[in-house]
Structure formats: structure tokens, C-alpha cells
Amino acid sequence: MPTCSQPNCPIATTGACLEGHTQGCPYLVADNADPSEQVIEAIEPYPSEMYHFHSGEKLTGDEASRIMNAVPARVVLCAGAQSAGKTTLLARIGELFRAGTFKRFRFAGSKTLCAFERASWLATIASGADNPDTKRSHRVEKDTFYHLQVKRLGSVEHRFDVLISDLPGELFPEVLATKEICGEQLALACADHLVLFVDCASMIDSAKRHDERDSALSFLEQVVECRHEPDLLYVTVVFSRWDYVLNHQNQDRSARNCSSLEVELRDRFSTAFCGLRFFRIAARPKGMDPTDMEIQGFFKHLLEAIPMLPVPKTCGVPRPARDFCAFGVR
Amino acid sequence: MSTPNESTILMVGLADTGKTNFLVGLDVILDKPVDQDGLCHSNRADDRSYVQPLRRKWLLGEEIGHSSRQASKPTHQLILHHPASGSKATFSIPDHYGETFDSQFVTRSMQQDFASQLKHATGIVLFLHCKDQADNELLDHPTFVEPTPIIKVPDEASDKNKWMIEFACKQVKVVDILQFVAEIRETPLPVAVAISAWDLVEKAPASLTPKTPSSFIAKQWPLLSQFLESNSKAFPFRVFGVSARGGGSTPDEIKRLTDLDDARERVIIVDGDHRSNDLSRPVRWLLGMLDTLDSSNA
Numbered sequence: 001m002p003t004c005s006q007p008n009c010p011i012a013t014t015g016a017c018l019e020g021h022t023q024g025c026p027y028l029v030a031d032n033a034d035p036s037e038q039v040i041e042a043i044e045p046y047p048s049e050m051y052h053f054h055s056g057e058k059l060t061g062d063e064a065s066r067i068m069n070a071v072p073a074r075v076v077l078c079a080g081a082q083s084a085g086k087t088t089l090l091a092r093i094g095e096l097f098r099a100g101t102f103k104r105f106r107f108a109g110s111k112t113l114c115a116f117e118r119a120s121w122l123a124t125i126a127s128g129a130d131n132p133d134t135k136r137s138h139r140v141e142k143d144t145f146y147h148l149q150v151k152r153l154g155s156v157e158h159r160f161d162v163l164i165s166d167l168p169g170e171l172f173p174e175v176l177a178t179k180e181i182c183g184e185q186l187a188l189a190c191a192d193h194l195v196l197f198v199d200c201a202s203m204i205d206s207a208k209r210h211d212e213r214d215s216a217l218s219f220l221e222q223v224v225e226c227r228h229e230p231d232l233l234y235v236t237v238v239f240s241r242w243d244y245v246l247n248h249q250n251q252d253r254s255a256r257n258c259s260s261l262e263v264e265l266r267d268r269f270s271t272a273f274c275g276l277r278f279f280r281i282a283a284r285p286k287g288m289d290p291t292d293m294e295i296q297g298f299f300k301h302l303l304e305a306i307p308m309l310p311v312p313k314t315c316g317v318p319r320p321a322r323d324f325c326a327f328g329v330r
Numbered sequence: 331m332s333t334p335n336e337s338t339i340l341m342v343g344l345a346d347t348g349k350t351n352f353l354v355g356l357d358v359i360l361d362k363p364v365d366q367d368g369l370c371h372s373n374r375a376d377d378r379s380y381v382q383p384l385r386r387k388w389l390l391g392e393e394i395g396h397s398s399r400q401a402s403k404p405t406h407q408l409i410l411h412h413p414a415s416g417s418k419a420t421f422s423i424p425d426h427y428g429e430t431f432d433s434q435f436v437t438r439s440m441q442q443d444f445a446s447q448l449k450h451a452t453g454i455v456l457f458l459h460c461k462d463q464a465d466n467e468l469l470d471h472p473t474f475v476e477p478t479p480i481i482k483v484p485d486e487a488s489d490k491n492k493w494m495i496e497f498a499c500k501q502v503k504v505v506d507i508l509q510f511v512a513e514i515r516e517t518p519l520p521v522a523v524a525i526s527a528w529d530l531v532e533k534a535p536a537s538l539t540p541k542t543p544s545s546f547i548a549k550q551w552p553l554l555s556q557f558l559e560s561n562s563k564a565f566p567f568r569v570f571g572v573s574a575r576g577g578g579s580t581p582d583e584i585k586r587l588t589d590l591d592d593a594r595e596r597v598i599i600v601d602g603d604h605r606s607n608d609l610s611r612p613v614r615w616l617l618g619m620l621d622t623l624d625s626s627n628a
Binding site: 049050051052053054055056095097098100106107108109111113114116117118120121122123124125126127128129131135149150151159 | 559
């Protein structure tokens, strides 16, 4: 265990640096202990004098289950191809709460504030990035959740807990390709709300738009076939990176392509799901302001489209349909 | 305040938010009651080794700098007298280093004895510095450019831009620390929010800076403000604008401060529509001794 030259630093006993450094602390003393001592230290139990809290990062399925069993919670899965803007939209929602911009909702808490900060980091000046960007979600982040607790403005006690998962883009083609992988997505199995991202950067490209269109239709087909009771699922389609349409030299034609896809999705899926709605969003646009009003409308829709089911009175008893332990997690 | 039981008020705040200045200013203010309902020292605590040298610096108008983390800080004890009711109370106000709270956020943990202090505290004074930026500023996209290839360079290639938990913005740190507190507490914990260096807010143009503490926090620290409003049962709160030093540290400012006949007149505290030198108001509010009618930020 390392030691510190500062007399009050607890790093030798707890591993926590007095100054909060995770690495590079100037006061740290090199660890020259005898290797045999290190073995003894390694098998000692972790010191109990520290009180530990939530990590602040995205919740695991187990952690999300605890929230779902304790309070009425809305579960949302965002799905779409890589770079479609899923994480960027979630980051923007976090930014709007940090800026106090939401008109109808007030921030009441979040177990994943660090995850929201991480998602926004490359869009901040402090990051040193030249242009705003978003770190993409990796495969290992599947079935992890952002958490937000909000209160409706003017309501005394009505809170909404929202758990939002973004399906890593690199998994999207696999979910499209095989029913088995689609069926394995725990966040999809327990979601109230599925948000499908259609990337407008692809929709304006004369070659890529066909594949983007096909992916959207195929994905929803796959969900209808793989998801238990798809008619209980509310689907929202987000035409993301809408700035690509607005800034395109042939804006009308690009917008028409999106509208035509919207019509086809309505025709094919409006009865398959419990609801279907469309938004056009630019969360981190180039050459214009983000479509914050539309983002606020989108967030309101996630919370209010379906009535929030109360948690059964037998609090603490997992509801199988809402609990990840029913899917083999834990 | 009718029983002389010892209670604890905790000062919570990130580094350089004015906690020590508040403690020393409070010690000076308590020399005699500011008004007929005010508080004052009853007896001097046995051990004033921490606050006495700082008090001398404060009276000389010197800036109380960031204290060395090498030295341990004993808990300062205040034995208070409320002349209007004749009652006494003893309070401990530990002056924890700002880095302690940063460290709690980063390590997602706190010492059990600190958690125990929070569990049993009468209330907390939460310090924010008026000049601190609550959020990390966002970049603007320069202009629209034609679509870039969807396949991007892997994130790992740009390690220099990697997020570390230390980079979290200040209001996220403060809200998360309050969420830690909420996990520990079983009963409501009153929070007196102290926006320090309030003299700078008063000097700033009205078009740029809200002039009441509650509107200041709502505009400058929205996430924290909304969190407190949404959790007002767990954290009953009131916002104060505080200038425990009363001004800056330039030679002219120090002369202005020391020229005042009564050193206590340096202090500024703003609480809704109320403006005075009574730095004990946050403490009185935490003790339930402050009338609520004059507050505009309830």
C-alpha cells in the first residue's frame, strides 16, 4: 500500500488520497515494502472506516432494478447506428438540466451525474477539444443506465425516475442481424419506451440513405418479433443530427426523404406498438443552435406519453417483468 | 436553544469558498449581539488555539489564506448566549478543508466519523464562492461542414482529452455531496447556503448578476438550486449572501476596512430583503431562531 508524506492523508489505510488525486500525487511516497508484507496487506479486509456511496457512473442492471422496485420508473432504450447521436442527445439533456433550461421539469436528483459529465466532456472548453464531440458508448456499456429524477414544475411531490440506456452503436448491426442477440438485450426487454435514432447525416447521402431507411424498418420488425408484448412498448423515432438536413443544399428533398420514411414507419408499425411518435432533433448542431425546445418536448414525451405505473404495495418484492434478476442478472 | 446540549453545525464547501473566513468573522461578530434578538459569546471555549491567530489576522484586515493541509484543524467550539431568552448552547463547528469534500466526491466515500457528524448535525452551512463557475463552459461549433465519415478515430487515441472525475463541474460535485448526505441522514437536515464574497456581487452590474441570494443561486447554480427546491423536505434551505471579510485584499481595500471604527461593520450579510452585519443569521436560522417573515427566499 502506498504511503504519503502528509500526516493527515488516509491513503495508507483507505486508499483514498487526501487531495483527491487518482494518480500523480506529489506527496506520495514510493512503495518499497517487502513483497511478503504486501501479500499480508492484500489479504486483509478492506478497511471499514470508510462510508461508500454510489459511483456516479451509469447504473448496472442490478442497480437499475433496485430503483425500479423502489419507485415508479420509466425505462427508455435508445437504439441506432454508430454516430447517430444517441449519447449526444442524452448528454444534451444533462446539459439542459445543469443550465436550468427545462421549462416543465425541475432536477431532483441523479445517481449518474458523473456519467452525464463524462458524456458532455468533449463538448466543453476545459476538455481541450477543438470542436464539440461526444465519446461513443462501447459494447461493454450495453444494459447500463443513466438515471434522472425530476419533478414537474408546480407539482408538490410528483417525481419521475427515468432510466435511460443507449444501445452501443457497434451492437446495432448485430441486433439487426440475429434474433438471438436482439432477444438478449435486457434493456429492450424491460423498456417502456424505445427511441430509434435515424441519422440524418446518412439520410442526406444519396447512397447511405437506403441503408439507413432499411435499418430503421428492419430494426422495428426485429423488435416486434423478439420483444415480449411489443404492443406495450411506446416507440419514438428521432431524426437525429437534423442540422444536416437544414444545412443541405437540397434541403427540401432531404426533408422529404425523412417524411417519406416517417409515413412508411407509421403505415407498418402504428398498430404494432402502443404508440409511435417522431421528433427532429439537432443536439449538437453545426452552424446553428441546438433544437432545445424539441429536446424538451422529447423528454416530456418520454415521461408523459404513458401513465407511470405505481410500484406494487409489496415493496421490495421484485416484479419479474421490471426486474433484471428475472433475466439472469445478479 | 433552551438546553445547553452540545450540537454540531458543519461547514461544507469545496476549496476556497470562504469557510474559514466565515468562522473567524462569526467569532468576531459574536463578541456582542448585533440586535436585541442576536447571539453572543457566553464563555470563551477552553481551546481557541485554532481561531485566535486567525482572528488577529482578520482584525488586521489581512487575508486569511488557504491554510496548510499539513496542519490539523481542531474543532472550534462556540458557547453561545441568547440574551433575549437567557438560554445558552454550545456548538462545535469543525473547519474541514475544502479538499476533503473534493476528495469525497472523487473517491465516492467519506470517513465514518465524518458521516457520523453529518448524521447527527443540527444543520450545515453550504459555501459557494460567488466567482466560481458552476458548470464547465461548452464549446461552439464553428460552422457547418459537409458530412464527415461515420467511422471515427477511436476515442482511446485522444487520451489527452480523456475525462477524469476531478474534471466534474462544481455544481455536480456539490449536488453529489448532498446526495451522499441524503444517503446517510434519516431526518431532515437544514442547509444554510452561504454565497461568499457577496461584496463582489453588490459591485457587479445589475444587468449581469442577480442581487438577491436566492435569485443568484437560481441563475448561477441552477442544478443545485433545483435540487434543493425539489428536496426541500430532506434539505430545508435558505440562501444568504455573505461577505465575512467585507471587501478585497488590495492595500486600499484593507485601509477602507480597517478605518471602520467597529470592525464588525466590515461584515455584510444579505438574507432576502434583510441586509446587516449579523453573520450569526445563518446559525440562528439553523437553530430555528430566525423569524421567517422577513425572508424572500423561503
